[in-house]
Amino acid sequence: MARLNQSNLPADVPVPGYGRFDATSWIVHIGPGNFHRAHQGFYLDALRNAGDVEWGMRSVGVRPGDAPRLEALAAQDGLYTIRETATDGTVTHRVSGAIADVNRPGDWEQVLDWLSDPATRIVTLTVTEGGYFADPHTGAFLTGDPAVAAEWKDRVPQTVFGYLVRALARRREAGVEPFTLLSCDNVLANGKAARAALVGFAEAWDKKLAKWIASEVATPSSMVDGITPAAKPSDLAAVAEALGVEDEAVVTCEPFRQWVIEDHFPTGRPRWEDAGVELVSDVTPYEHMKLRMLNAGHQVLGHLGRLAGLEYVHEACLDPDFGGVLELFWRDEAQPVCPPVPVDLVEYCRVLRSRFSNAGIADTVERIVAYASDRIPGFVLPTVADNLRKDGPVEAAALVVAAWAAGLRGVDEQGRELTVVDDRRDELLRIVRHGPDVPLSLLDHPQLSAVGEVQRFRLAFVDAFEALTQHGVRGAARALLSRKESA
Numbered sequence: 001m002a003r004l005n006q007s008n009l010p011a012d013v014p015v016p017g018y019g020r021f022d023a024t025s026w027i028v029h030i031g032p033g034n035f036h037r038a039h040q041g042f043y044l045d046a047l048r049n050a051g052d053v054e055w056g057m058r059s060v061g062v063r064p065g066d067a068p069r070l071e072a073l074a075a076q077d078g079l080y081t082i083r084e085t086a087t088d089g090t091v092t093h094r095v096s097g098a099i100a101d102v103n104r105p106g107d108w109e110q111v112l113d114w115l116s117d118p119a120t121r122i123v124t125l126t127v128t129e130g131g132y133f134a135d136p137h138t139g140a141f142l143t144g145d146p147a148v149a150a151e152w153k154d155r156v157p158q159t160v161f162g163y164l165v166r167a168l169a170r171r172r173e174a175g176v177e178p179f180t181l182l183s184c185d186n187v188l189a190n191g192k193a194a195r196a197a198l199v200g201f202a203e204a205w206d207k208k209l210a211k212w213i214a215s216e217v218a219t220p221s222s223m224v225d226g227i228t229p230a231a232k233p234s235d236l237a238a239v240a241e242a243l244g245v246e247d248e249a250v251v252t253c254e255p256f257r258q259w260v261i262e263d264h265f266p267t268g269r270p271r272w273e274d275a276g277v278e279l280v281s282d283v284t285p286y287e288h289m290k291l292r293m294l295n296a297g298h299q300v301l302g303h304l305g306r307l308a309g310l311e312y313v314h315e316a317c318l319d320p321d322f323g324g325v326l327e328l329f330w331r332d333e334a335q336p337v338c339p340p341v342p343v344d345l346v347e348y349c350r351v352l353r354s355r356f357s358n359a360g361i362a363d364t365v366e367r368i369v370a371y372a373s374d375r376i377p378g379f380v381l382p383t384v385a386d387n388l389r390k391d392g393p394v395e396a397a398a399l400v401v402a403a404w405a406a407g408l409r410g411v412d413e414q415g416r417e418l419t420v421v422d423d424r425r426d427e428l429l430r431i432v433r434h435g436p437d438v439p440l441s442l443l444d445h446p447q448l449s450a451v452g453e454v455q456r457f458r459l460a461f462v463d464a465f466e467a468l469t470q471h472g473v474r475g476a477a478r479a480l481l482s483r484k485e486s487a
Contacts, residue, residue: 001246006077009095010243016097018048020078023056023100025268026119028179030160031126032059032069032102035228038082038253040124040184041098046275048098055270059099060111062163067105072248074102080249081239083231085360092255093242108157115167115179121267124182125194127160129374130423131185132193133200136377137450139193141200152205161201168202168217169209180218180267184259186295187378188287191221191262220264223286225294226257227355229363254361256351260286285341292334293345294352295379300326300396301356302369303403307473309414313363317356321477326353328484329396337386370421372404373428377447384451395480398460399467401448402476405439406468408432413472438465 002008009015027044029036036059044057059078061070073080078099084092103110114120125131133142142148151162168178181198183190198217202210231250239250261272263279273279280286298313304325305316316322330349338345368375384397408428410418422428424447432439443452443461451457467476 001240001244004076004079004081004095004243004245004247006079008245009079010245013243014049014094016045016049016079016095018053018097020097020100021056022053024119025055025121026114026117027055027057027122027124027270028060028114028120029057029124029126030060030062030163031128032061032066032073032099033126034230034251034253035224035226036124036126036184037080037096037099037249038228038251039224039226039257039259041080041096042082042257043259043272043275043277044270045094045096045098047270047272050274052271052274056100057098058101058103058114060103060114061105062108062111062157062160064105069249070102070105073099074104076247076249078102079247080251081243081247083235083239083250083252084255085252085358086255087354087358087360089360091238091242091360093239095243108163111163112157112167112170115163116170116174116176118171118176120179122182122265122269123164123179124184125160126184128371129185129187129378130371131160132187132190132197133161134187134193134196136374136447139189139196141196143200143204148201148204151201159201161197164198165202165205165209165213168198168213169206172209172212177267178213178217180220180265180269182220182222182261184222184224186224186291188291188382189221189284190287191219191283195219218264218266220262221283221287222262223260223283223290224258225290226253227358227361227363228253229361229367232362252361254355254358256355285339286343288339289341289343289345289348291379292338292383293330293349295375296334296383297326297330297349297352297356298368299372299376299380299404300329300400302365303372303400303407304473304477306365306369306418307403307407307412307468309412309416310365312359313365313368314357314359316365317353321474321481323353324481325396325399325477326356328481329400332393332484333387333396334383337383337390337392366419366421369404369407371423373422373424373445373447376401376404381448381451384457388451388454388457394457394460395464395483398457399464399476399480401443402461402464402468403473405432405442405465406473408439437469438462
């Protein structure tokens with residue numbers, strides 16, 4: 001079967017109706033993963049198909065693990081299929097041409113050339129929560145992180161922000177205005193986080209450059225939403241059968257997507273609003289809502305379901321015990337302390353429950369529990385902190401943290417091995433696997449200590465962990481629900 005490319009577009013599905021290089025203004029995106037292509041790529045493709053071709057996009061990967069994806073996209077002229085599956089099982093396909101070009105793996109000069117190009121007016125990021133070198137409690141840039149000092153020991157960039165600072169230095173020297181930097185990661189106030197990292201890396205190299213960056217570079221915040229699991233071999237096979245071409249860069253996702261952007265782009269921007277993006281003056285309320293409801297909800301289902309031996313998010317969501325804890329967490333703990341947002345939170349969570357129940361996208365619990373030492377502090381613990389201050393309940397959140405701790409021991413309740421994917425894996429395993437039966441010292445880890453040092457949460461964690469040990473995760477969930485129902 002022939003490979004998807006510009007000269008081999010399938011019939012009977014939407015395909016790009018525009019040229020790849022007819023743009024006059026460029027976005028460089030760093031992080032060519034599935035979410036970026038199902039989300040930012042989707043919106044730009046929609047704009048260009050509607051006739052607005054001023055803006056184009058180049059996609060960049062700077063980590064060794066990005067190479068296979070870059071090579072797959074290069075072989076397909078940047079084209080890829082978006083396979084959407086709705087909760088009712090309806091499947092649709094479209095071929096996106098949003099990515100005009102991708103960098104050659106390892107060619108750091110090409111990346112710097114693109115970032116330094118005067119026609120590059122926006123740089124967008126999806127580099128995950130851990131990519132901003134931020135203190136988990138204060139959000140301040142971690143100036144002492146070894147990666148910061150190591151960045152400037154070699155002329156070859158080592159980090160995303162090393163690339164960005166070098167490119168901005170080139171632009172400043174050439175008298176070219178800076179690009180706008182737009183974070184699209186699940187980080188609260190991601191624009192501020194991006195600014196802190198950008199200026200922090202620059203200060204370690206050139207303080208005058210850092211001052212210029214702080215004064216001249218705009219870093220608006222954004223909130224992104226859309227569930228995008230990794231494509232499986234069966235998805236690639238289904239696309240090949242439906243389209244009649246092979247595609248090694250398939251993206252699978254749900255039909256729902258949302259993008260809310262702080263409208264601050266001194267260098268100009270696409271008319272994203274024409275494609276359904278919301279441009280607002282303040283993204284903060286939407287960020288709180290999404291991180292505390294959707295992302296925290298994923299942590300609830302992921303850690304409970306994983307410990308019980310479930311493979312998929314929809315299985316955990318449809319399970320009366322684990323779905324019940326999710327509803328309890330939302331209703332009693334998260335919604336009452338969520339900062340005000342112009343959205344009906346009850347209705348928002350009802351829609352989330354339906355989205356989480358989507359069996360068609362087969363979203364795995366392994367995906368959403370990865371990097372939990374960043375995600376639990378970022379998504380779950382802000383709700384805990386608010387409830388501790390306001391004397392609100394914390395038992396559901398404590399059960400989630402306890403389930404994470406139990407999972408770090410490396411086996412589920414069926415005796416099957418669990419793989420721990422986390423940048424802090426080794427230190428976490430030392431705490432949990434070589435300490436006392438109840439790993440209370442986990443709460444003393446710098447990622448958790450802001451709430452972990454509070455006695456009421458420590459007691460709730462101990463109770464939850466002992467319930468898991470004595471009754472299993474399902475028994476612990478049922479006991480929690482029973483106590484709340486009878487209260």
